[in-house]
Amino acid sequence: MSTLHASARSPRAVLRADEVVAALPWRWRTQGTIFLIGGLGFMFDAWDVALNGFLIPLLSDEWGLSVGQAAWIATANLIGMALGAFVWGGIADRIGRKKAFTLTILVFSLFTVLGAFSPNLALFVVFRFVAGFGLGGCIPVDYALVGEFTPAKHRGRVLTAMDGWWPIGATACAFVSAWIVGLGGSWRHTMLVMVIPALLVFAVRLGIPESPMWLAARGRHAEADAVIRRLVERTGADIDTWTHEGVRTIEVRAGFAERFQAATGQLVELWRFSSKVTATAWLLFVSVLLLYYAALTWLPKILREQGLGDQAAFLVTGQMTAVGIAGVVACALLVEFTGRKWMLGGSAVLAAAALVGFALALEHSGAELTLAAKVGILGFGFLIQMSIPALYTYVSELYPTRLRGSGFGWASSASRVATGIAPVVFGSFMWPYFGLVWTFVLIGGLVVVAALVMTVATKETTGTELE
Template sequence: MSAAPSASVPTASEVVANLPWRWRTQGAIFVIGGLGFMFDAWDVALNGFLIPLLSDYWNLSVGQAAWIATANLIGMALGAFVWGGIADVIGRKKAFTLTLLVFSVFTVAGAFSPAFGWFILFRFLAGFGLGGCIPVDYALVGEFTPKKHRGRVLTAMDGWWPIGASLCAFVSASLLNVGDWRLIMLVMIVPALLTVAVRFGIPESPLYLASVGRYAEADAIISRLVERTGAEVTTWTHESPNGDRRHSGADIGVADTAGTSSTAGTSCTSGGADTAGSTTPEPAGMTTSVNQQLRAASGQLVQLWQYSAKTTFVSWSLFIPCC
């Protein structure tokens, strides 16, 4: 029988939040996540080049030309709202990768559009994918970043915007004498697809895995984080929504203080009773259904749009000076 975890044993989220910052670990995730913001800025700035080029190419009126940027920005706004809920259902890592992949696929489709109507549709869909980078990249980077550095790191994410806008101006202006508008769109996708490939190698957020009851996977990732950052954590606990606590240990060559196997996910206690014998038990009923996740996401969206005089005042005070 394994001993129940004491009150001094940290939770998994506390372990991740208190790890030392390492550029090769959390810093790498910050850079890869920041590239999503860079492409956000690149794509928005690209509209400034596309509007005059496409106006001449398709002989557009002023009203028609306005839709080049409008469709793109509407897609981004919608994507920013929707992708947060999608990430809660399919996971942070999958959403982290899919946002840029959707953007890349529909940007390539837009570059080969046979007519203006098709181009507008593809720009909207590309914007929808790219808009997800805002909530998803913030969430993933934030969940890996130690709390001591989280504020500065998430603020620094916005620093990728001027980088993206500057790259757009430099690259697009350099290519105008070489090719047409299709080329400046396709060149942007080359680094975007490389970023997609790199994102496949990013680990899933252990906090997300724990929240859906996938404790063994969460423990394996936390163990790697502990080892790579040089932390001295040996055990931690997971707490489920019904109050059960799972005692886990990091497989880093240090004996587990609970007296069980040094591999992660060693025992689960409920109501003061110990359950031992299985190294990675999967508690029944812990995996949240897709319907429950969708209801939770829609509930968050409803709360976001509920009227609040204070929130409305702050939002308009930030928006009006930008107009």
């Protein structure tokens, strides 16, 4: 048992070490600082994904790439992120949240710099894959670290608020890229500039303490006590003793084969729990995020084909992502009133309709976009960012506690693979053969199917007690 200081108060139940962290009051200068730093990591995830869309037209010009060849710029990066999301979770369990937290950004920064000096597409694709692998670990590691420092009664809101960093990152990427192009900079400069804030975050992360929950679960009680003692003092909590008895230990798998076996067992358990829930969760994740990534990745190239200059195309893309910040806020304010299913299904279907409307209006626009085209793409940006937070919330609530993390993780992994393959399919096949309107109709149709399946296959979770 550890003691912060002697107390003359009446005896009370002694908390476990992990329960102390969960019971602390929220303080912006303590847990809030970790939330902000973790959020910046999530922001760079969005920045890197959005950057693919701006690199495609710039590299296509410099290296004379076809649409199909240019698609590999995004595909390599997204597939790397998908692999990183799977691998880094296990690394974080083995070496700790803090070390994994810093290494993800370090790998991303190093290979982004190398990518900026690539002489050809083949080498560039390799570097983008490895950079994506590093940054792909940010989401699971960031969420783990922020969640393990956040008091229990604030955890849901704090982790939901992490979603708000995504449109901020995508918007920052768009406007910074437009600014660089406007100054006569190249695609190499757009990559190098984004490394500067990433390195700043890496430097700040060196001062973050290791997760006391991870330390306690690994049996490093003295180190855990030191972190907990500091948290108690900084938050002014009325807690003076705690125990490590009963703290659940982390089972660290010895290697990739063991982790793969464990992951396969999780997958079987998810489908055994409910094939309807799991199939619906995967369908929702794949369809909604496929719609979003199709627009985010290809909009700058689409606008360039329409006759807009690089800077103008980047600014329109930035406006689309910026209005998404308001969409996240609207979802947070309305989701308890509308219900999860109505918010998710309604906003996703309307977002698909807005994107199709944009493509139709684009046929009657020139280099100066018509009002209908502008309303369509901005409406899409707002609506899709209403649907994504609702998607994350709803899917996590469909599973009981023992399966919630793996259920969400596998659905997210399915979408990562789908969105990783999608740029090549979109650029090499769908857009050239079907045209833009029918391409978005087909993707939007998948969203409608997913919404209909959700309507009949899964329950509403708003206001219900989690299992």
